[in-house]
Amino acid sequence: MMPRTMSAVLLTGHGDFDVLDYRSDVPVPEPKPGEVLIRVAAAGINNTDINTRIGWYSKKVDAATEQGGASGFAQVDDKDASWSGVPLQFPRIQGADVCGHVVAVGAGVDPARIGERVIVRNMLRSYVDYRPYECWTLGSEIDGGFAQFTVAPSRETHAVRCDWTDAELASIPCAYSTAENMLHRAGVGAERVLVTGASGGVGSAAVQLAKRRGAEVIAVCAAAKAGEVRALGADRTVDRRADLVAELGRNSIDVVVDIVAGPVWPQLLEVLRLGGRYACAGAIAGPITELDLRTLYLKDLTLYGCTFQEDAVFENLVRYIEAGEIRPVVAKTYPLAEIARAQCDFLSKSRTGKLVLIPPQVNA
Incomplete structure (x- = not known):
């Protein structure tokens, strides 16, 4: 029998760890037409x-993530x-992974989906009618x-057949799709x-995925993590404090x-070859940088800002998983109630790989 309430972490506003409110009386959502209800096994x-x-994400902030994390x-x-x-609507239950x-389906969804082990595309297009360059983020909008x-659109909820743990699968959606x-x-x-x-979630994913494409990968990371990053497939590591x-x-x-x-951003353009390409999906060391436009146009560089994802991106990941071509590194798991400690550890950047939350398990 489906419970009426569940444990969840409510984000009550923007701020420090105090805005994360762990509750056990949150109503279980009901799937609308086209949606599925998922019993969460793990969330990265x-x-x-x-x-x-x-x-x-506010333009009033110009500091690195760790300065206000x-x-x-x-x-x-x-x-x-x-x-x-x-503007974000509060309270909000976060969690992009x-x-x-x-465990249940909304109108128009095949009941045969009940029982599938799934991951959800984190950059959702269903709610914006699949318009180009628009999306909602799971755990944000x-x-x-x-x-x-949690509920998600059926068409963006992917069954995955593999021998991975739930924590490993929960490491995929956001980091690997990014x-x-x-x-x-x-x-x-x-x-x-x-x-x-x-050495982080997205970076370690990029190392593996670039190697899968046949690339020679040079990885920038802390010297203490160089061995672990090379074990992921990097051909060479460079200390993050080095002059690139x-x-x-x-x-x-x-x-x-x-x-x-x-x-360090200007150095990244300096090391690019003539006609080189630069792809960006984050700015954890700070979003404000200096650009000499002469470097950009005299070297014929192409810059890609990468948020919106074409459908093929997530579909490729499922294919790679099922073919055994990639495998994430899970650094540690935590009970959902310990989200503040997990985020504190995440901010310390002391571990290579993903940190994953495990909610209390229920029969449904």
Whole structure:
């Protein structure tokens, strides 16, 4: 029998860890036409969860994520502090990564889907009628996976057949789709690729996915994590504090896959070859950078901002999983109630791979 209430973490506003309210009396959502109800088995933690909580997407914020990750920011404009630029509706259940089992379906959905183990595309297109370059983010514009149950569009909920753990599957949606999208948009093939933030969720995914495409991967990470990153497939690692131009040389890289930005950003364009490509899907070291336009046009560079994802991106990931071509690294799991501790550990950047929340399990 389906319970009427569930445990969930409610985001009550923008701010520090105090705005995360763990409750056990939250109504279980009901699937609308075209939706499925999922019993959540695991939910990964991502930068976007923290960025949304602290209001980092607001243009009033110009600092690195870690500077406000625990305490929030004093200056946040609630009107533009979300992915879409539309004010967030509180309370909101965050969580862009969902792995679980379908336990009920809405009108128009085949009941045969009940029982499937699934992951959900985090960049949802159903709610914006599949218009190009528009999407809702699971856990931002709609409630997500930091709960025992969640709903999602059936057409964007993918059954996956593999021997992975739930925590491993929950590591895929946000980080791996972000990484695959950058590689897809930049058309990465058997060439020389530089990946920043290579020990984190997106960075470690980019290393594996670029190697899958036949690339030579140079990974930027902390020296202490170099061995772990090489184990993921990186051909070479460079310390994140190093002078990239001195280490790699100018015009030595075909593609830069970047989620860090910050003060080192101009060096990323310097190491790109003539006609090189730069793909960006984050700026955890700071969103404000300096661009010498002469570097851009004299080197015939192409810059890709990567948020919107074509359908093929997530479909490719499911195919890679089922073919055994990729496998994520799960650094640690936590009970859902310990979300603040998990986010604190995430911000410390002390572990390689994904941190995953496990909600209390119920029979449904």
